Amino acid sequence: MDRDKQSWSFVQSFMHSRCGVILNDDQSYLMDARLTPIADELEYSTVHDYVAAACSAGARREIVMKMIDAMTTHETSFFRDAAFWKALNELILPQVIAQSERAVPFRVWSAACSTGQEIYSLAALWLERFPELFPNVEFYASDISEITMAKAGEGRFSLLDVNRGINAGRLLRHFEQDGTHYRIKEVLRRAVRWTPFNLLGDAPVPVPPCDLVLCRNVMIYFDKIGRERALRHVIDAARPKGFVGVGATEMLRGTPVVASWYAARNAG
Amino acid sequence: MKALVTDDSAAMRRIIQKALESDGWEVRTASNGKEAMAALARETSWDLLLTDWHMPELDGLGLVRAVRASSGYASLRIIVITSEGALNMVDTALQAGANDFLMKPFSSDSLCERIAEVMNGQG
Secondary structure, eight states: OOHHHHHHHHHHHHHHHHHOOOOOGGGTHHIIIIIHHHHHHTTOSSHHHHHHHHTSTTOOHHHHHHHHHHHSOOOOOTTOSHHHHHHIIIIIHHHHHHTSOTTSOEEEEETTOTTSHHHHHHHHHHHHHOTTTGGGEEEEEOOSOHHHHHHHHHTEEOHHHHHTTOOHHHHHHHEEEETTEEEEOHHHHTTEEEOOOOTTSSSOOSSOOEEEEEOOSSGGGSOHHHHHHHHHHHHHHEEEEEEEEOOTTOOOSSOOSBTTEEEGGGOO | OEEEEEOSOHHHHHHHHHHHHHTTOEEEEESSHHHHHHHHHHSOOOOEEEEOSSOSSSOHHHHHHHHHHSTTOTTOEEEEEESOOOHHHHHHHHHHTOSEEEESSOOHHHHHHHHHHHHTTOO
16 A cells, blocks of 8 residues: 555544544545645654654644644534524524523533634624523533634634625624734623534533534534434433524434424434 | 626626626626716616725715615615725715625625625615
């Protein structure tokens, strides 16, 4: 086996076992595109040396995290999928609020938060829709990539990021100018609690029982076993009367309340 | 649905026109605010105005103000499309009567999504 194929097979095995991500043989170009820059940054002689180091038992956390960050998909955008947010705004949120016990804070969890657009969209929507309840909401966000999550916590977005999904009214209401970038306002940034989490790991979910659990467009990258494990964590995180939101092309076992939304008790 | 695309860049007019027409819009174009006002007056049943900011004769801000000051265009949705990205300019455009603001560069997906929002009354 030549060295490229060997290193790629190491990456495939590593990403599958650690993150549940399936990488195909025909995606081996990603090794050069995404891992060679890291190898250069960390001053490895070759990308093969870096891969061998990162995939070995006892590898330093920093080099492992960089591989995970580079090889996981971070595709996300504000208010991604209009139908999902319409259903949340018009049906799911009002129901969550109506059925709540007012003494208990509302809790929401973005289980694969990537660069944060989803949880910030949710926080912004809640602030717009139910401002009097906003202080009583706990927003949790998790991702397997701590590097990506750290960026999310900064809340700093480019012009292209905000062009997708943020209209002018929301831009003015929820963002402040940060040079050529736009930063989520402090009231929203401070509302989010960031907790690293691997949806395929054995650790218990890092959040208390939640009214809303969002796990969108990530299970599509897992194999069957991975999807089952991730779903189990998602169900465990939801309150009995809670709701689970998934991606437009994802389906869970039960019947959805409305497209992409499932009652937690029917989701698994 | 009929839209007027106003930009002093012929290339940008073509790009936006193509994106709109592929989404089923009937499109007219103008190269500055003065031409745009004339085009609006010549025809009826306009639904959407997309305008650049910096243009000769009459700039985008002036065009938005002129349209909003005129009768007969109350239901006309206006999106300012410009390379300017300062939030105070976004605010100025909205205060003048624009419904939304899209910054260049933008993808055709972003453009179509933003138009859909504005036409649905969310902008």
